[in-house]
Amino acid sequence: MRYAMAVDTKKCVGCSDCVVACQTENHVPIGYCRDWVVEVTDGTYPQLEIELRSERCNHCNNSPCVRCCPTGASHYSEGGIVLVTPNECIGCGACIASCPYDARYPHPDGYVDKCTFCIHRIKKGLKPACVAVCPTRCMYFGDLDDPKSEVSEVLKRRKHKTLIPEAGTSPQLYFLI
């Protein structure tokens, strides 16, 4: 099993509903976020292109955060989801410094926090909060090892990219372009 997410940059309108849904679902402390929207404007005026991306932890196959964690608090869970166990985390910040996507932050309670792909919802057969709430339905979630899953189907059909694959992390958050 290999959980992954695909975000359609052509459908996303940048409304940030995914951000608010995540903050509510996961009790993210005020002032922080586990997912966020990035707007990239590219080109020469007046020929400008905008790409909107709902970003979060890439749940990399080769995660530098898991590698550099001195206690094993950062670990791979089922389906390759990268998680932090708060009671094992000492808050040294090594994983935060190691993430090329800057997807982690220190929770005010001391441990390091990040996107969990809403593993608690997946276990109940639900979709991650951000995916479930998206008004344009621009996000797809599922098991890459299952060729019939939503995410496998859409990645077969559409052209896509990952963010800085050259960082060598093998990210599992795909952007449809």
Added chain:
Amino acid sequence: MKEELIISGRMNDPIDPVLHIWSWEIPLYLFFGGLAAGILFFAALYVIQGKENQFPTAVRKAPILTPVLLIAGLLALFIDLHHKAYFWQLYTNIKLQSPMSWGAWTLMVVTPLSLIWAALSLKEFIPNWDWKLPWLIAFEAWCRKQLLSIAWLTLLFASILGIYTGILFSAFNARPLWNTSILGPLFLTSGLSTGAATIMLMSKDPAERKTFARIDLLLIAIELFLIVHMFMGFMASTQVQIDAARLFLGGEYTAPFWVFVVGMGLVVPAFLEVLELRKKHIPVVVPALLVLFGGIMMRFIIAYAGQASRWLY
């Protein structure tokens, strides 16, 4: 003009707008750790070579500083932790791929070793020192008998400590400025150099001071070579590393790095040490303090500038 404008809705403290997860604690610890490693390295080296009488300060006096430095460094590390109550997790896990884990375990070995060295040098400072407890007296006698084995162990672990302070940074691919294997040898050399400078400061023996001025001169030359090499490597690498090098080549860290680290911390003390070796009278305290100042500035600047360097996507 072709432009790319990136707007992110993320504003997590202390990640955005510029990463600042590590503040003064980490560079200060790296300085203390490197300095302690340097002092212990020379003490162990001269015991192994049987030159205790030739270098009395290096072997019998300077090591008294090392447990103080290491414990102050450990304290800084502890202050840096955000989830302090769980610090013991470091010592219930061994993670071979994590430099932090290596560092925690190395300190677990080096700190007791430094205490032994300090205990053995105590009588140099307080001649009438009495351990009072018989088992402590027996332990001291045993340590003195086993000094050669202790020295070999110290040499090994002081080197690991010195190199690891650089590897801690270089293991982070996410921060292009740190992601160079030169940092390991560079921090080791700088640690040895600050160690030599401290021995110079403490020594009253002109011959010993002269030898350490020579050693320091060689170490400074190696450091300059490694720094030039580091920039050559960056400039021949990918765009993110070229951008990282530019922080020091016209960017915001240019003046502090070249003035405080390279100028005041390396070139000026090297020049003064050459003058002294040529029999000009230079008070030893000047080059020695400059070397220590350069060592601490290098760690602060690399720690801060590294967090400012990043991948852009």
